[in-house]
Amino acid sequence: MQVVSLPAIGTAAAWRDAARGYLSAGVPPENLRWHCGAQAEAGLFDTAAAPPAPARPVAVPRSFVSLAESVAWHSDPARFDRLYAFLWRLRDSPQLMSDRGDAQLAHLRRMEKAVHRCQHKMKAFVRFRETGSPEAARRSFAAWFEPEHRTVEPTAPFFARRFGDMDWRILTPDVCALFEGGVLRFEPGAPKPGLPEDASEGLWLTYFRNIFNPARLKVKAMQSEMPKKYWRNMPEAAAIPELIATAPARARAMAEAAPTLPPARTARVQAAAEEAAAEHWAGPQDGLAAALAGCTRCPLHGAATQAVPGEGPQDAALMLVGEQPGDREDLTGRPFVGPAGQLLDAVAAEAGAVYLTNAVKHFKFRPQGRRRLHQRPDAGEVQRCRWWLDAEISLVRPRLIVAMGATAALALTGSGGSLMARRGTVESGRQGVPVLLTLHPAHILRTPDPAAQVQLRELLRSDLAAARERAGLTAAAAQAGEAGQGAA
Secondary structure (H helix, E strand, O other): OEEEEEOOOOHHHHHHHHHHHHHHHOOOHHHEEEEEOOOOOOOOOOEEOOOOOOOOOOOOOHHHHHHHHHHOOOOOOOHHHHHHHHHHHHOOOHHHHHOOOOHHHHHHHHHHHHHHHHHHHHHHHOOOEEOOOOOOOOOEEEEEOOOOOOOHHHHHHHHHHHOOOOEEEEEOOOEEEEEEOOEEEEEEOOOOOOOOOOOOHHHHHHHHHHHOOHHHOOHHHHHHHOOHHHHHHOHHHHHHHHHHHHHHHHHHHHHHHOOOOOOHHHHHHHHHHHHHHHHHOOOOHHHHHHHHHOOOOOHHHHOOOOOOOOEOOOOOOEEEEEOOOOHHHHHHOOOOOOHHHHHHHHHOOOOOOOEEEEOOOOOOEEEEOOEEEEOOOOHHHHHHHHHHHHHHHHHHOOOEEEEEOHHHHHHHHOOOOOHHHHOOOEEEOHHHOEEEEEOOHHHHHHOOOHHHHHHHHHHHHHHHHHHHHHOOOOHHHHHHHHHHHHHO
């Protein structure tokens, strides 16, 4: 019997090349014994030799290639013997790949599924700790993980794509993945290192405690998705026993504190009364900003950094209303200071002193890595925030309002549809103030075609010029307004 030794790194490719050679040479599976890693203990009649080069092309179903690329990373020492034995049968019966009753294929499918599950666990449960200086050009991280199967090699490219701007190491007992300077390589396994404490772990643990919902706790389902064997390398696992123990009491407290829902008619009357209350705002403009800072009228306040009030002269003849703050506005607390605001400044250079604000006062986004991607507010959020917009209108009393984008149109006219067909027209708005509809600068920035961008900029420019004229802002008046604003 011939012993075939495969390397611990690059195992799947090595088995594929060797199997192709032996299959081409007509060597049956009972004459081969496959081994991975350190040299196997040789039997009395065992011999070791390099696999033969394929004498002729070997064609197998593509589905088997995919199956073998997964099963090769299973921890079963007999995985390569099983693969080659099935490949030997498959040579003359390619239809075996679709035979659900075949016992050998069923076993390989179970092994494939176990490898995929292990890859998923690795993506979910690897926890990096920072090992280098945060001020370095490329930050360095390391993680210790103990996978059930040898899934480091097939899973490491996922981490390379996800964390391509930093250096990292994933250390396991069998194989270690190292990503340095944008290059991924593998080394033999290592013992568990002493990784330093990460300053962000306390923050992560606080976040984990806060997202834990005791009312939806199912211990068996949780342990099925997050097996206990992974807990020792996960910082948040230290809080799990306490969270499980206190879950029943916390769930009862949540149920007792839950508000009762009023009848539908009462809810509509309540909403109408809240909207009407803005017309009776009697405080000064800076008082409105202070009140807005504590707004909790809708859930958007929970994730945003701060509310962003309007800004401009209290007696401005023209009010420009956008959709919502962006990332820059959320951080600075001022409207239209990001890319869309810079475009608006360039297009509306002659508009003079105007009041700038948004239909929604908190930034709505979804996190993606380190970025916060804009999300459009829904109708309910627009309705809840209309209270603040009405208060600003009652303070400023502009001659004309410009609604930039569909969300602003919805807040001011009750309809956000068919914006391009309505663009440039004037409609009746809140508190009797006319509203001119136009594009939002962010829509122009998101348009990929440069020529189309130029056309849209000119449309916005012409709409703002028409708004300036309708509001009674001549060129001289606009210049005077700008000078007065600068002096203030």
